[in-house]
Amino acid sequence: MLAFVSLFIFSCDNNDNEDVVVTEDTYATAYDIAPTFSRSTSNLYQFSDEFNSPLVESDVVLIYMQTGVANGSPIWRLLPYTFFVDNATNDEVDYSFDFSKFDIQINVNSTPTLNLDSNSTYYAGKRFRVVVVPAKTGKSSVNNVDHNDYNAVVKYYGIDEAKIKLKN
Numbered sequence: 578m579l580a581f582v583s584l585f586i587f588s589c590d591n592n593d594n595e596d597v598v599v600t601e602d603t604y605a606t607a608y609d610i611a612p613t614f615s616r617s618t619s620n621l622y623q624f625s626d627e628f629n630s631p632l633v634e635s636d637v638v639l640i641y642m643q644t645g646v647a648n649g650s651p652i653w654r655l656l657p658y659t660f661f662v663d664n665a666t667n668d669e670v671d672y673s674f675d676f677s678k679f680d681i682q683i684n685v686n687s688t689p690t691l692n693l694d695s696n697s698t699y700y701a702g703k704r705f706r707v708v709v710v711p712a713k714t715g716k717s718s719v720n721n722v723d724h725n726d727y728n729a730v731v732k733y734y735g736i737d738e739a740k741i742k743l744k745n
Contacts, residue, residue: 605734607708609743612683614700620687622700626744627680635712638676640683641727643704653706653727656683660699666690670699681707706741710734 612624632638641653662668668691674683685700687693693700708730722733731738 605708605710605736607706607731607736607738607741609741610705610707611743612703612705614683614685616694619692619694620689622685622693624683625680626682628678632676632678632709633711634678636678637710637712638674638681639708639710639724639730640674640681641706641708642672643706651704655725655727656705662691664691707744708734708736 610624610626612626614622614624617623640656642656642658643651644654644658645652657671657673660670660672662670666688668688670688670691670693671686672683673686674681676682683705685693687696687699706727710730723729730736
């Protein structure tokens with residue numbers, strides 16, 4: 578009889594053993610920069626910038642470089658990006674970046690035969706867009722959007738381009 582009562586008590590338990598996961602609210606944000614690069618070598622120029630506040634550990638940084646304008650809208654290329662110089666030595670200029678939760682660094686690196694000291698057009702007057710996105714969203718992981726497609730990223734993360742400002 579005790580076994581029967583115990584079975585009844587435990588079988589009527591309304592606890593479905595659902596785990597409750599608490600996450601921090603993170604959302605995508607973006608801002609523009611027009612960096613002044615510093616010379617490291619004649620083939621490497623760099624720019625570093627600190628975030629206004631540290632990122633959440635799971636945030637991911639994407640950096641796009643404006644490479645032109647089409648129909649009045651900027652054309653954005655995701656870094657890393659290699660520009661192939663149309664010259665006799667087939668030089669290249671590589672644009673790359675790294676980030677921590679505190680800052681970003683953008684690198685402009687050329688092949689040894691292309692001296693950036695005398696070719697400032699490869700790093701001066703450039704505009705970049707820094708996009709910070711959560712590594713995981715409520716709907717899916719960061720891998721479900723093509724990060725090479727800037728417009729897809731903006732749409733997926735609900736970034737309001739009208740609110741993107743140039744960081745001073």
